[in-house]
Amino acid sequence: MLILHIGTHKTGTSALQTFMTANAGPLLKQGVRYVKAGRENRIAHHPLAWLATGRPNIDPDCWANANKELARSREPINILSTEAFWFADPAKVRKYLAYDGHIRIIAYLRRQDAYLPSLYKQAVTSGRKVTFDIWLQQTGNRGDYYSVLSQWADAFGDSAIEIRPYERDGETIDLVKDFIGGLGIDSATLLKRYKSHRRNQSPRREVLYFIRAFNKLNFSVDQQKLFYSLIKIDKDYIRSSDLLTREQSQELLDRFAEANRKVEERFWRDAKAPLFPDRPPHDRPPGWTMEDPEFMDLTVSVLRALLKFTEEQPPMQKRPKLKKPVKKRPG
Amino acid sequence: MLVLHIGTHKTGTSALQAFLAANAEALQQHGVRYIEAGRPKRLAHHMLAWSIRGRRNTNISIWDGVRGEIARTPDTTHVLSSEGFWFEDPVRVKELLGYDGPVKIVAYLRRQDQFLQSLYKQTVADGRKKDFDTWLADVPHRGDYATVMNAWAVVFGADAIVARPYQRNGENIDTIADFLSLLNIDKAIVPDVRPGTTYNPSPRRELLHFLRAFNQLNLKIDYEKFFHSVMGRDKAYKRSIDLLTYEQRRAVLDRYEQCNREITERYWKEEIPLFPDLQDKELPTIWSQDDPEYFQLTVHFLEAVVKLISGEVEIAQKRRQDAKAP
Numbered sequence: 001m002l003i004l005h006i007g008t009h010k011t012g013t014s015a016l017q018t019f020m021t022a023n024a025g026p027l028l029k030q031g032v033r034y035v036k037a038g039r040e041n042r043i044a045h046h047p048l049a050w051l052a053t054g055r056p057n058i059d060p061d062c063w064a065n066a067n068k069e070l071a072r073s074r075e076p077i078n079i080l081s082t083e084a085f086w087f088a089d090p091a092k093v094r095k096y097l098a099y100d101g102h103i104r105i106i107a108y109l110r111r112q113d114a115y116l117p118s119l120y121k122q123a124v125t126s127g128r129k130v131t132f133d134i135w136l137q138q139t140g141n142r143g144d145y146y147s148v149l150s151q152w153a154d155a156f157g158d159s160a161i162e163i164r165p166y167e168r169d170g171e172t173i174d175l176v177k178d179f180i181g182g183l184g185i186d187s188a189t190l191l192k193r194y195k196s197h198r199r200n201q202s203p204r205r206e207v208l209y210f211i212r213a214f215n216k217l218n219f220s221v222d223q224q225k226l227f228y229s230l231i232k233i234d235k236d237y238i239r240s241s242d243l244l245t246r247e248q249s250q251e252l253l254d255r256f257a258e259a260n261r262k263v264e265e266r267f268w269r270d271a272k273a274p275l276f277p278d279r280p281p282h283d284r285p286p287g288w289t290m291e292d293p294e295f296m297d298l299t300v301s302v303l304r305a306l307l308k309f310t311e312e313q314p315p316m317q318k319r320p321k322l323k324k325p326v327k328k329r330p331g
Numbered sequence: 332m333l334v335l336h337i338g339t340h341k342t343g344t345s346a347l348q349a350f351l352a353a354n355a356e357a358l359q360q361h362g363v364r365y366i367e368a369g370r371p372k373r374l375a376h377h378m379l380a381w382s383i384r385g386r387r388n389t390n391i392s393i394w395d396g397v398r399g400e401i402a403r404t405p406d407t408t409h410v411l412s413s414e415g416f417w418f419e420d421p422v423r424v425k426e427l428l429g430y431d432g433p434v435k436i437v438a439y440l441r442r443q444d445q446f447l448q449s450l451y452k453q454t455v456a457d458g459r460k461k462d463f464d465t466w467l468a469d470v471p472h473r474g475d476y477a478t479v480m481n482a483w484a485v486v487f488g489a490d491a492i493v494a495r496p497y498q499r500n501g502e503n504i505d506t507i508a509d510f511l512s513l514l515n516i517d518k519a520i521v522p523d524v525r526p527g528t529t530y531n532p533s534p535r536r537e538l539l540h541f542l543r544a545f546n547q548l549n550l551k552i553d554y555e556k557f558f559h560s561v562m563g564r565d566k567a568y569k570r571s572i573d574l575l576t577y578e579q580r581r582a583v584l585d586r587y588e589q590c591n592r593e594i595t596e597r598y599w600k601e602e603i604p605l606f607p608d609l610q611d612k613e614l615p616t617i618w619s620q621d622d623p624e625y626f627q628l629t630v631h632f633l634e635a636v637v638k639l640i641s642g643e644v645e646i647a648q649k650r651r652q653d654a655k656a657p
Contacts, residue, residue: 209620213629217637289619290540299544303636307548310640 007083012175038066049084204239249281338414342439343506368396380415
């Protein structure tokens with residue numbers, strides 16, 4: 001069997017991929033192969049998806065190598081994992097993939113009023129400069145799960161599609177536990193030493209504000225490094241679900257209501273629980289204003305981080321303007 | 332006659348001093364001498380004030396030149412100007428002047444709620460870190476005009492004291508025109524050769540937040556230069572009197588009510604009030620993080636900081652390289 005874990009972003013994919021990379025040996029002992037080819041020394045199979053999306057400078061043999069490893073595999077379960085598959089053309093993936101066995105396409109889905117703000121935050125920490133509203137306009141149907149899933153279903157069949165909710169009983173799931181637990185192996189042994197911790201943490205709204213402002217400067221710095229240097233200063237600088245007002249959240253839910261209904265109708269097979277929590281959207285928590293000492297502390301922290309960053313590396317250079325805008329993922 | 336302009340801060344003193352320095356020759360044609368001594372390479376006579384307590388590496392001998400210059404041109408109206416005099420002992424000033432002729436002590440006064448907000452902003456622009464309330468609690472005397480004016484009156488006589496309001500008819504006055512009128516000169520007849528500069532502009536409250544945060548970094552830099560590098564990016568960054576609510580302004584004025592009554596009774600001779608009545612006006616709109624203007628300000632500020640730091644790093648690297656050079 002081959003499991004294609006296709007995303008989505010912001011559902012703990014990095015944590016899962018890190019776990020599978022670190023535990024490839026123990027997994028193998030239990031008959032699970034986290035395919036090594038197609039990763040190019042990464043934790044996930046992004047190059048496979050990138051080749052399918054036409055990205056340049058990708059090893060053209062990466063699919064051939066992955067197929068070879070799959071062909072040689074004696075393990076009953078084989079896994080390819082990258083959220084970049086979400087953007088790839090499933091028909092192309094089907095074409096590149098030379099695998100005759102049973103295929104499962106697994107996607108974790110998060111309700112859009114949580115998914116899109118989280119995705120936007122990651123886009124900003126990766127260098128994007130636009131406001132949430134503009135980003136949302138630019139990214140179009142990023143919350144339309146149905147249009148993506150239906151294409152995968154067209155390529156691999158409806159029965160291959162397995163969607164899983166990122167929230168259960170009012171809590172976000174631990175993707176590592178959920179995914180590994182769902183493989184039908186002795187996951188308890190495997191997870192004995194596993195400690196849940198979040199990767200790709202979300203900056204709180206006010207921190208995001210500064211990161212976005214910094215992005216506007218077009219300086220060539222390691223945005224991620226700058227971001228992590230900031231959020232490690234204070235645990236209060238990390239916070240999710242603080243971007244949208246209740247009205248904005250509701251607007252998003254309304255926009256994707258029909259697509260979500262179709263997803264549930266066609267792909268959701270658990271009659272006992274809803275795919276997405278039916279709690280009403282909550283209002284965003286109050287933010288820090290200029291009058292709050294916390295905002296002053298944050299401003300000082302931002303300036304200190306800039307100071308440290310500049311002192312540690314050569315003076316920041318303005319990034320040369322590109323002739324064509326380069327699209328970044330996510331967003 | 333000697334006219335000693337003693338302040339206060341934030342009443343257009345820098346603009347006035349720049350005018351007097353730039354147009355000194357033209358003023359001499361009208362019988363007014365903006366004394367050359369005591370202000371080497373400066374627009375104002377701050378060094379005279381500093382030298383009284385030996386501040387900023389100054390020497391009291393700097394007064395020698397002033398006395399000599401006054402003595403050489405006895406039939407002229409002499410002008411000395413520094414808001415630094417406001418903090419000095421008038422007894423010492425009189426001794427050091429050694430001048431027997433008529434003296435006018437000119438002080439421009441601004442209603443304290445405005446004066447203190449503006450003064451606080453300048454302290455932050457100069458590198459101070461405190462919030463307004465803490466700063467205000469530390470300097471309760473700064474709005475007490477009566478104590479200072481009385482001390483000057485004791486030494487030079489109450490008749491020598493000229494208190495001038497910084498506001499008339501709801502507007503800040505033109506300090507230059509007003510000061511020249513005290514010298515019986517119409518500003519219009521003096522061709523102004525100053526470069527077109529805004530002196531000590533007040534940063535709007537939102538910018539003040541960033542400046543105060545920046546000051547926490549304790550960098551050894553030219554704060555004034557940095558401040559102007561930010562202010563120059565958008566004229567909207569200049570705004571005074573946007574820190575206190577009506578109630579807060581009322582509380583400030585209540586604190587100085589007795590002082591202001593005394594000033595008015597002793598030194599103010601006109602019918603109109605020395606200070607305008609406090610109006611119950613709303614604070615101007617303050618930008619929030621959701622406003623594009625605030626975001627642009629943040630970008631501008633970060634850019635100025637990065638440029639400054641990058642420049643400083645380059646300078647430090649160059650110095651290290653130079654030090655290593657044979």
